[in-house]
Amino acid sequence: MRMGHKRLRFVGLIAVAMVLVVACGSSGGGTPAKTFKIGLVTDTGGLNDKSFNHLADVGLEKAKTDFKIQGDVKESKTGADYIPNLTDFASKNYDLVIGVGFLMQQAVGTVSGTFPNIHFAIIDGAGTDANGVDLKHSNVVSLFFKEQDAGAMVGAMAGWLEKNGKSKKNQHVIGAVGGVSIPPVNHYIAGYKWAAKMEDPSIKVLVGYSNNFNDPAKCKSVAKAQIDQQADIVFQVAGGCGLGALQQAGQSGVYGIGVDADQKDADPSVIASALKKVDVATYTAIHNVVQGQFQGGALTFSIANEGAGYAVDNFDLPADLKAELDKVQGQIKSGALTPPADIPA
Amino acid sequence: MPLGSVLFAFVVGALICLVTGANPVDAYSGLLCGGIGIACAQGENSALQISNTIVFLTPLITTGVAVALPFRAGLFNIGAEGQLIAGAIACTAIGVKFSGLPSPILLPMVLLGGMAAGALWAGIAGLLKATVGAHEVVTTIMLNYVAQWLLRYLIIGGPLQLREGTSTSLPIGHGARLPTLLPSDNSLIIFGLPASVYRVHTGLLIALAAAAIFAFLLWRTSFGYEIRAVGQSQKAARYAGISVRRTIILTMLIAGAFAGLAGAIQVAGVDHNLTDMYFSDTTGFDAIAVALLGLGSAVGIVVASLLFGALHAGGSIMQSDAGISSNLVLVLQALILFSIAANFVGAIRRGLPFGRASAELPPELPPAAGLMSEAAVPPPEPT
Numbered sequence: 001m002r003m004g005h006k007r008l009r010f011v012g013l014i015a016v017a018m019v020l021v022v023a024c025g026s027s028g029g030g031t032p033a034k035t036f037k038i039g040l041v042t043d044t045g046g047l048n049d050k051s052f053n054h055l056a057d058v059g060l061e062k063a064k065t066d067f068k069i070q071g072d073v074k075e076s077k078t079g080a081d082y083i084p085n086l087t088d089f090a091s092k093n094y095d096l097v098i099g100v101g102f103l104m105q106q107a108v109g110t111v112s113g114t115f116p117n118i119h120f121a122i123i124d125g126a127g128t129d130a131n132g133v134d135l136k137h138s139n140v141v142s143l144f145f146k147e148q149d150a151g152a153m154v155g156a157m158a159g160w161l162e163k164n165g166k167s168k169k170n171q172h173v174i175g176a177v178g179g180v181s182i183p184p185v186n187h188y189i190a191g192y193k194w195a196a197k198m199e200d201p202s203i204k205v206l207v208g209y210s211n212n213f214n215d216p217a218k219c220k221s222v223a224k225a226q227i228d229q230q231a232d233i234v235f236q237v238a239g240g241c242g243l244g245a246l247q248q249a250g251q252s253g254v255y256g257i258g259v260d261a262d263q264k265d266a267d268p269s270v271i272a273s274a275l276k277k278v279d280v281a282t283y284t285a286i287h288n289v290v291q292g293q294f295q296g297g298a299l300t301f302s303i304a305n306e307g308a309g310y311a312v313d314n315f316d317l318p319a320d321l322k323a324e325l326d327k328v329q330g331q332i333k334s335g336a337l338t339p340p341a342d343i344p345a
Numbered sequence: 346m347p348l349g350s351v352l353f354a355f356v357v358g359a360l361i362c363l364v365t366g367a368n369p370v371d372a373y374s375g376l377l378c379g380g381i382g383i384a385c386a387q388g389e390n391s392a393l394q395i396s397n398t399i400v401f402l403t404p405l406i407t408t409g410v411a412v413a414l415p416f417r418a419g420l421f422n423i424g425a426e427g428q429l430i431a432g433a434i435a436c437t438a439i440g441v442k443f444s445g446l447p448s449p450i451l452l453p454m455v456l457l458g459g460m461a462a463g464a465l466w467a468g469i470a471g472l473l474k475a476t477v478g479a480h481e482v483v484t485t486i487m488l489n490y491v492a493q494w495l496l497r498y499l500i501i502g503g504p505l506q507l508r509e510g511t512s513t514s515l516p517i518g519h520g521a522r523l524p525t526l527l528p529s530d531n532s533l534i535i536f537g538l539p540a541s542v543y544r545v546h547t548g549l550l551i552a553l554a555a556a557a558i559f560a561f562l563l564w565r566t567s568f569g570y571e572i573r574a575v576g577q578s579q580k581a582a583r584y585a586g587i588s589v590r591r592t593i594i595l596t597m598l599i600a601g602a603f604a605g606l607a608g609a610i611q612v613a614g615v616d617h618n619l620t621d622m623y624f625s626d627t628t629g630f631d632a633i634a635v636a637l638l639g640l641g642s643a644v645g646i647v648v649a650s651l652l653f654g655a656l657h658a659g660g661s662i663m664q665s666d667a668g669i670s671s672n673l674v675l676v677l678q679a680l681i682l683f684s685i686a687a688n689f690v691g692a693i694r695r696g697l698p699f700g701r702a703s704a705e706l707p708p709e710l711p712p713a714a715g716l717m718s719e720a721a722v723p724p725p726e727p728t
Contacts, residue, residue: 073665074671075661075671077660077671078622078626080616114541131516181509182509212501
């Protein structure tokens with residue numbers, strides 16, 4: 001890494017020298033191939049969060065290999081670091097500054113206003129003002145996800161298991177534990193419920209909210225209530241709080257389903273995870289900048305562009321279930337099936 | 346002693362760099378660049394780096410004072426973080442509730458409100474210490490959690506929440522905001538960058554004034570003398586007619602006011618709302634290191650705040666320039682604290698407060714004051 005950096009500094013020196021030569025009146029010589037500079041700012045979770053920040057870095061590393069760009073990372077230690085970290089990259093004329101996560105919305109809104117000529121990307125959020133209103137700066141691209149696509153895949157899996165009596169209690173009851181009733185959470189649950197009903201029309205889907213994203217105990221009790229009502233598959237959509245739901249699934253001997261990143265290590269009961277592919281989104285945003293195709297606004301990642309999906313975890317997938325999931329995924333990809341964004345009745 | 350601690354930390358930090366395969370020269374030039382804007386490898390803007398450092402060091406000065414003052418009275422205030430949060434909450438609540446008021450009225454209101462809330466928070470610990478003898482280390486630590494969870498409730502589902510699904514508060518009114526030293530203007534270019542990137546605000550002046558007030562209070566008032574007397578020996582202070590309880594309670598109230606002021610300045614000068622960033626904030630804990638490193642003196646605290654502010658700001662430049670994790674900064678801070686604490690322990694054993702050599706003892710005190718300290722183990726021999 002150090003070597004690469006030194007080489008880059010050398011390249012930078014040469015570039016400066018060439019600019020000077022050009023500036024000194026010489027009109028000859030072609031322009032040197034530009035090294036794109038990409039800056040990634042993590043939220044306070046840091047690079048080892050096993051979730052969004054880590055995946056964003058994976059996307060950046062892949063882009064470094066593929067496009068020969070300079071990619072630099074700043075880990076935010078506290079929320080007070082967001083603005084200085086974003087500002088530093090912007091002040092050095094980076095070609096793209098990426099902020100990870102909705103916690104940085106206001107910081108991205110502020111800094112993108114200060115540097116209208118620098119391109120910004122933000123995962124799962126927009127550049128907002130202090131009131132949370134999207135400022136719609138033309139130099140900001142929001143990277144959003146169709147959570148309902150990922151939710152539908154794990155919902156289809158849950159529904160199939162119930163219908164075919166391959167679950168733990170087989171009472172045709174499954175549950176979803178949401179953090180707070182906000183759009184990204186409800187998108188996941190909408191796809192989950194919709195696909196489960198498609199597979200098993202007699203299924204009952206219990207939906208509960210913990211009103212919390214951090215405290216595992218809260219989600220644990222919501223999951224417990226659902227399991228007491230015969231649910232034997234619990235889908236957590238509550239971030240750190242939801243880890244409690246997965247633990248409860250393990251303790252009660254039923255199945256759990258993880259969210260956002262692959263959560264197979266969270267608990268042995270986790271049979272699958274609904275994925276937001278932040279690495280794909282990050283890579284795509286960098287790709288667009290390198291190709292000169294940056295566009296402000298929003299990019300949405302879904303099954304159709306490989307930006308959402310699912311992972312099978314501590315579970316041996318039966319061949320006929322695998323075939324069914326492949327079919328559903330293919331139909332969503334082709335547009336034959338469209339998971340709803342709102343939770344169906 | 347403090348210089349030795351810092352030197353020790355940087356030497357060991359360099360060794361850690363070498364062991365982990367990083368180049369300490371790259372690491373420290375990154376820190377220098379991010380901290381004070383020199384030795385920049387990638388064309389960083391020096392003025393911006395200095396501005397960031399000042400923004401980070403401002404709350405450290407007042408919280409450093411909030412730790413140093415109780416130290417002088419023999420109290421260990423580990424609750425500066427909670428007091429800071431209490432101040433930030435009060436500042437935001439007032440700034441939101443009365444957002445329409447003009448600045449000359451609202452700004453003093455939010456700052457004084459923050460001080461009052463911080464004083465209240467620390468006062469609980471002071472009162473418990475003075476009345477039932479509950480140890481302030483325990484109570485102030487616990488009150489940190491109470492403050493954090495109170496904040497969490499207020500901005501997630503509570504009355505200050507912006508709207509459902511967010512974890513930020515409503516923004517404070519414009520009248521409650523401390524002006525920045527440079528105009529917050531995107532079109533004005535200063536030192537090559539838009540002026541609004543320089544976030545240094547008038548809170549810096551307030552913090553420096555707070556440090557001066559701290560020094561004056563401690564060394565030029567009779568109450569300051571009482572604080573120091575209680576810190577030297579409660580028995581001797583009581584014998585001299587000083588009310589130890591009153592001194593403990595007042596000291597904690599004043600310390601809390603300083604920490605609450607830090608929180609109010611942070612909201613009024615930088616953030617303008619409460620966010621979940623306070624869940625990960627460590628200012629009140631860094632303040633302990635600042636107070637120790639600054640030997641509990643006003644000038645020392647300002648200098649130590651500069652070091653810690655520079656380390657905080659420098660870490661991010663070091664990481665992006667040299668590819669060395671900014672966690673190295675946490676290691677350096679811990680090493681500084683560790684080596685101070687090591688000396689600190691020795692100093693306590695020798696019966697000298699705060700690692701000061703006896704020659705540095707307050708001149709007003711008789712040379713034998715050190716012997717009156719309760720920390721000195723052998724009881725005074727009957728003469």
